[in-house]
Amino acid sequence: MAQAARIELFSGVHLTAVHTEKFKSSVLGAAFLAPLERETASRNALIPSVLRRGTDKHRDMEALEAALDDLYGGTIEPVVRTRGEVQCVGFLGSFLDDAYTLDGSAVVEPAAALLGELLLSPYTEGGHFCPDYTKGERDNLVERIRAQINDKRIYAMARLRQEMCAGEPFGVDRLGDEAHAAALTPEGLWAGYQELLHTAPMELYYCGSARPERVADALRGALSALPRTEKRQEMPPAVRKRAPETPRYVEEAMDVTQGKLTMGFRTGCDLLDRGYPALMVGNALFGGTTTSRLFLNVREKLSLCYYASSQLMKYKDLMLVSSGVEFDRFTAARDEILSQLEACRRGDFTDRELGSARRSVVSGLQSIPDSQARLEDYWLGQAVSGCSEDPAALAARVEAVTREDVVAALAGVTLDTVYFLKGKEG
């Protein structure tokens, strides 16, 4: 596969560039990294949305959108993500690759210039963000935080994280919370923006047909006004905790027709641990695929859940189970999920199951370079955690995972919290 080049543009500002001619589009992204904290999460989350409203040169959205139309309908969207306990805020853009423009014109340079303009030359009034734009986007942010309740499947997972990791940065939502969001002002936001500009490390990303050096040049030019600081902040590693002696149980009632049962486990193992490939296989075996124990037994054989699956948090040592159950099947479903995990921990699985779990994880990793979105997501995570292993190398480690490795990895998995979203009556 195409290698990812890693180039330091300025101190603390890195570009990861993947050169490939496989795609019709090129992807261009920029993210400031900040520790995920209750006090700053909403503020950081709001910044890219306000920046996206207008720049010095393109003062409103209409002008910005017209500029993007001219770049063959390119997009540059504000994005707020977390990787473990690091908040990544910035922009992610997708553009028609230079090879497919109708008149042979280059898109990379003007796209990089527009990205730089959005990051560094916001439209301002009175020396800080424009009050109108701030208010509009603040209202949007509050609405988005409130709207998290609309998708019950996602909501139940978010509530589990909150309850299980109360007091840890991981319990803070990527968008922060309504109270902090509603209190943001143009002046406060401006101060937060200045803090990011001066102290936050920045991760840039490109994937497309242009050579890494060409992209680096374009971005150096586009970001020449970025304040130069010798040392940008280091990101702290994710907090590790033990599960309580007795797992915590939280339930909530809402007007829904189907219950959502979610369960959080501590694993003592994340991407940076040697045992991680084995844990990936263990997770696939237990609940990560459609050949897993959760899918085959809990869903198909016993029909206890409409869906039931598990996933690893990758950058934090957690495994979360998500399922949809009828209200009166809660106990049966919970017990069955736990008993399937016990079976996996005892090594009570066939070689066939193990092989299929391993194939599934390997295949998932091998196909990452076939998707620009997944590749960007992968490299952002690697950059944040300071890891340079590419998907193929990780896949090779997964190939070597044995039955004993899986049992050892699952031995560290302990139930921490159960969250149940049930119906109002009954």
Add this chain to the structure above:
Amino acid sequence: MEKRVYAHLGETLWLERLENGLPVYVIPKPGFQKKYAFFATNYGGMDLKFRLDGVAHQTPAGVAHFLEHKMFDTKDGNALQTLAANAASPNAFTSWDITGYYFESTEGFYENLKVLLSFVSQPWFTQESVDKEQGIIGQEIQMIEDDPEWMVLQNLLSALYVNHPIKISVAGSRASIAEITADTLYACHRAFYHPGNMVLCVCGDVDPEAVVSIARQVLPAGAGPKAERDHGPAEPAEAAKGETEQAMAVSIPICQIGFKADPAAGGEGHLRQEIVGGLLGEALCGTSSPLYARLYREGLVNKSFSISYLAYTGCAFLCAGGECRDGRALRDALLAEGARIAREGVDEAFFQRLKKASYGSLVRALNSFEALCVAQAQGHFTGADYLTFPEVFQSVTAADLQAAAKAWIIPERTALSVICPKEEERA
């Protein structure tokens, strides 16, 4: 095999029409690890009434979707499991007009292709397994009935359409699926799952000849019986009713506004109207339109807003919406802008810019093997060659948009669907 080269798009397509009537499309993608196969039938949620071998069938709502679930059962077990154990990611979907089965895999592609073609062409149902599925799908129906995004669209379609079966939920209801028996499923399979009514599209670094040879080997040699569908009496141009509202556990109202378009003609006309409809949506309230900028400033729309043109057999519409605190105000703003476009036309420079942007978006969308195969299959069923869109694009003018706005964006053809918060959930 026939070879078609689409130079602008950097794509090559291989086509073979089998003796049994099945078209096989292969789009080679050198340099990719993953391979994708899509096997679809021209049959979906709206095909409830049909005649087969001279016998009239009236099937329960949700039967196409139910059949999709049950197709994975095989004599020896379950095809989903067979494919998944072979490291493929299989799945299927049922829309109003097509049912598609697909998998993606990085290894064992030809083996997996055999499994796909064989389970979709060989039905195996027992009354016992049908009864069990009623429980599983009943749960799925409950889940989508809790999903406001789904319900707002379903309610919109019931408000827009008087007769056309698009107004009926693809999943059906718990009551309607209770009427489904193994015999119903066998009849529907016989009517619609024969090679002459299906299409196979493959995308990835594969050998086109090998794909064709597997299809020949696995699928039945003859074409099946021809079923005649009945989509009900002629559909009026006007909306059935102007407004519909439902309360659910949401934080702010979710709205969809529909504008009933004329059904598209077949063949290239279908593709052309899709491009005109898409561009009209952009001109009316796309992210770079003057109206969107104003509504965004006023807080009437946010990033969740989208506008799109959708077309199915015998019906087509524009729908616009997202989270919105005042659906009526949004509807009125869209109607006023539609009337302005009908009166004044679309500014030529704006139109050229939109064309450039839409062209870029359509080309970028070809990155997705799934999107490419689904578009190719849908194009096949409507009689259009999807990858010719750059040429069709050239022929579309601002006057086409003006004419469409004049015909479609009028109050009589408009319906508003709102999912509003329940009293207790209101902030």
